[in-house]
Amino acid sequence: MHFDDRLATVLRHRAAGERAAKTQFRQLLDLLGERPQAGDPALKAAAYLRLIALAEVIPVADRAAIVGENGWRFRNPELVRWFGEAHPAIAGAALYRAQLTGEEWAELIPRLPIRARGFLRHRTDLPTGAIRVLDRLGVSDRALPVPSDMTRSDIGEDADSEPTDVGEPEPLILRPANENSQTAATQASADQQNDVNADGAGSVVPPVEEPAPPASREGTAGKPDDIRSLVERIESFRKARGPASQAHDAPTLPMAGLDEVQHRKPIDVFSFGTNSEGRIDWAEPDIAPMVVGTDLSQRRDGGQAGEDFASAFINRQPARSVPITLHGATAIEGDWIVDAAPRFTRSEGRFYGYVGRFRRAIATVDDRAQRGADRLRQLLHELRTPVNAMQGYAEVIQQQVFGPTPHEYRALAASIAGDSARILAGFDELDRLARLETGALDLEAGESDFANVVRAQLAQLQTVLGPRVARFDARLTDRPAPLALAQNEAEMLGWRVLATLAGATGAGENLSLTLALDGEQVTLRAQLPTKLAGAEDVFSSDVRSGGSTLSSGIFGAGFSLRLARAEARAAGGELAREENELVLSLPLLTGAETLPSPADAPDRAAG
16 A cells, blocks of 8 residues: 655755745645645645745745746645635736636635636636636626726837737736736736735725826836826726725625625515506515516415415405415515405596515414424434344344354343343334324323322332332322223333332432322322432433433433323323422323113103
8 A cells, every 4th residue: 555645755844945945835836736635634734834834935926936837736626725815916826827627616716715706817718617607706807997098108018019918817917018028027016916905806996005106107017107007097997987985895796795685684574566467566675576576366286375365366355364375586485474455446446456465474383393393203213224223233143143153242232232222212202202292192092090000110119219228108099090091001101200200219218109089180299309309390300310220211300201291291181390299190080970761860750
């Protein structure tokens, strides 16, 4: 196996002088310029930090010349973006040299600084996707118009010749009269960037300082005379664009505010009006472009949204709380409620449309809870699959289905199978709670004696609490407490309450418990253990059994009690906290009364 350690080798050396710094700068560009590959992120970060350090040694003009050389590969979008934030002379050279795919350009261009996007307009070899992104962002040529009171000779060009082309895509360079002075032009551009700022759409902000007074209109590129000419061109361009912006306004693109519009506050209500054909012909100014032209008089497919309004429209009747679904822009798409009234002319009584308001259809609490429960159940369904697979493979190893297995592996497999079973049990409890709280699950009907259930379960729990010198001081009714629940449902509810309390009981702690019949219901009152009594809300407490063999679930006492409360409510009862007691109330099963015999009817006896 071969490892690419070239980057680490380059970073291992220190550049002692400017010449060594330039050499290392070229080496890092050549290595980082390759397409992004898997590697040590820390090593790449160190390479970019070294480039920053070398920038303090190498002048801007020399770095721009190195970046513009053709002897190294430049296919890394990360490096292109990094150079796009550098000095404009360097950014222009980098964007002129970069060779990316259309998808990479389309993703990179919106992330470039505004001033760097305009450099790409000087390239003629960009992919179609990149050009579309530039057009959408409103990036145009950065060249400045020549003022009407200036000639080409004023800016260093021959009036009878074509403008001299330059080697680098720098928009602010002056056109030198000497064809061999390309380097001087680049240097002049770098010197002037500290005095001017440019954006990607072609707007340029003039320097704050007063320009040097022109000594003469005749001169070569790079002299104060040409600086004065450049400033005049900038000012002329600003005046041609329209009203001047304030001195401290940041430059913007024509489409720079679209993201803010798309992410603005959702629309909850708006007014509208329709014509005599039922089409919206007026709406509030911010909404009008999105809804004008929508036909409200047509019946929707399936007779759902819009049918009531269509019926009201045909009969020219007011529409009250009519549901309608709008399609189109994100801001107005969705379900709405419409209240509208017909309009008639005063003179002739002729119908000429509706006027009213749209308001968002707000989902009820039950609807939101139902959707949340559905999402939870879907998530649990997806989680059960891998847990079932782990449990199945663990059981295969434990049972040595594929051959002899060492005892140590069998013990590990048994532990994994047990953990998987507990996880699946927790999933079942989550699913049961979600379905009970949304009314999607009803407890199994039947007949059971809750007094016998509590009596049997307390006997089991007392044997477990004995070694801890803890117990329930129970006073139970001698009468039966029949419930309209199946035996397994009653046992599950009773165990969930009693086992949770027993699991939270500390050593030497005695809890008082009473079970009594109270009219048409049976009431179980149990003293809260110290751990649960200190909780502000026992139904959200995270108290656990703490290593005890008693456990009513894997999510803690609070979840178990919340599930028990949901089961009690599904059975027509309630589970609540009253000071330091937990009270479970369930309705008793009432027997059918014997109907009177016809012979015993009063009218027959009287007859």
